[in-house]
Amino acid sequence: MSDNRNDDWLDRILRDDARIALEDTGFTERVLGALPASYKPPNAWMKPMLVIGSTALGGLLATFIAPIGPTVIEGATELARLQFTPAAGALLAMTATLIVAGWVLTED
């Protein structure tokens, strides 16, 4: 038997086997029973907003309660005057952290 005829024979056997339909026998019901409660995913913006919001709130509380507070306010004032002091640097670092956190979360 030539290779081509062999291939036809083998192709037919494989395709015939692939065509045999399996009865559902409750499979679909089992899948439906195992599905999560709802298809709709939670709002995509909820998670980043919660994380960024709580980070920002924590930052604000730290500004007013912790001893670092005056330094951050000082930094903002100096930054507004375009003076790049260590306090201004700290404020920039905090802002950058918030932006990176937001970006990472939205990419997630």
Added chain:
Amino acid sequence: MPPAAAPSDAELILAVIERDDRRAFAEIVRRHQSQVRTVLRRLTRGDMALADDLAQETFILAWRNLRHFRFEARFSTWIYRIAFNAWQSEARKRREVLLDSDDEKPALEVAAAEEGVDAVSRIDLERALSGLSEGERASIAACYYADLSHEEAAEALGLPLGTVKTHILRAKAKLRARLASSEDKT
């Protein structure tokens, strides 16, 4: 009045995405369950219970990820990709478990009991398929049982196109030899 045409896969998928329509998803599962389960049975060397567990996992993953489905592709191609991934992760887990085991015989006896008249020839085929390497078996399952092109199979399996073609050639040579020898015996 002529009967209404059955909705396409794309229409059913939109119904799930937009309205959380479970009946639409049930119809998708009913349409594709046979082929997905058959492909997984071939991949798992005839282990029907494992194949059905993986098929169930495949459809649940499809449900969770339907919004990522790109409508330019065939739904069947997309779902086979999920099925192959499910099988590959399971195979990785089992390999860890079965490292010390030298006996990994397929569940052919169960298949024989349940399949009836054509069981003998199907068992020959199943036995021949189970003797292939995983890559060869996966390539045959993708191209013949899932009816994917070589390119689609390569994409679904995460293999280079040349490797899939080589696997198919080698697999067919082995299958020819094994099936011919089992015919000689009968």
